[in-house]
Amino acid sequence: EVQLVESGGGLVQPGRSLKLSCVASGFTFNNYWMTWIRQAPGKGLEWVASITNTGGSTYYPDSVKGRFTISRDNAKSTLYLQMNSLRSEDTATYYCTRDGGIPTDWGQGVMVTVSS
Amino acid sequence: DIQMTQSPASLSASLGETVSIECLASEDIYNNLAWYQQKPGKSPQLLIYYASSLQDGVPSRFSGSGSGTQYSLKINSLESEDAATYFCLQDSEYPWTFGGGTKLELK
Numbered sequence: 299e300v301q302l303v304e305s306g307g308g309l310v311q312p313g314r315s316l317k318l319s320c321v322a323s324g325f326t327f328n329n330y331w332m333t334w335i336r337q338a339p340g341k342g343l344e345w346v347a348s349i350t351n352t353g354g355s356t357y358y359p360d361s362v363k364g365r366f367t368i369s370r371d372n373a374k375s376t377l378y379l380q381m382n383s384l385r386s387e388d389t390a391t392y393y394c395t396r397d398g399g400i401p402t403d404w405g406q407g408v409m410v411t412v413s414s
Numbered sequence: 415d416i417q418m419t420q421s422p423a424s425l426s427a428s429l430g431e432t433v434s435i436e437c438l439a440s441e442d443i444y445n446n447l448a449w450y451q452q453k454p455g456k457s458p459q460l461l462i463y464y465a466s467s468l469q470d471g472v473p474s475r476f477s478g479s480g481s482g483t484q485y486s487l488k489i490n491s492l493e494s495e496d497a498a499t500y501f502c503l504q505d506s507e508y509p510w511t512f513g514g515g516t517k518l519e520l521k
Contacts (some may be wrong), residue, residue: 342501342512342513342514342515343450343458343501343503343512343515344512345508345509345510345511345512348508348510357508359508359509360509393457393458398463399463399505400448400460400463400503400505401448401458401460401503402460402463402469403460404457404458404459405457406457407457
């Protein structure tokens with residue numbers, strides 16, 4: 299059974315940093331691209347970042363490019379999202395997803411609140 | 415960026431009815447469209463990928479269709495467990511973009 303468990307969320311002040319982690323199990327981690335998707339409270343879904351199975355390439359929307367960094371440690375079956383220069387509009391639940399071309403499996407999500 | 419316009423924003427239907435949800439892309443997305451179901455407090459679940467392929471384990475009352483810029487999700491014989499919010503996603507090109515969602519309420 300595929301399991302994706304996110305951690306690292308919490309309350310952070312604007313301009314500060316936070317790093318999310320996602321531990322994967324139940325599949326061969328280094329065979330899959332991975333993606334972060336977020337959802338602001340009561341709002342829709344927004345793609346945040348994707349990474350190839352080797353970690354050799356990464357992709358971001360303009361809204362987070364230059365502030366967020368997706369990375370992975372295949373030896374630890376762990377996906378990361380380093381978030382810098384956080385803004386109030388980054389407040390959301392962040393989901394770790396396994397990509398089978400598209401997000402097929404989702405973690406339970408971790409809440410990030412950016413507020414002073 | 416490709417814009418995804420989803421309609422309706424909300425929908426109320428009775429058990430046993432059939433409903434359809436539409437997504438209109440701002441340009442051709444070549445069937446690179448997925449549908450997700452999200453229940454309150456839960457993560458989204460994949461229903462349909464590549465416009466019309468049913469994800470393993472998803473009931474056959476869910477179906478997807480469309481091409482080019484117009485796509486739809488159809489739910490036959492509504493059951494109580496179908497009450498949820500539904501989202502479309504285009505993965506034709508980055509940035510991936512989602513529709514705004516359709517909240518389905520069962521009468």
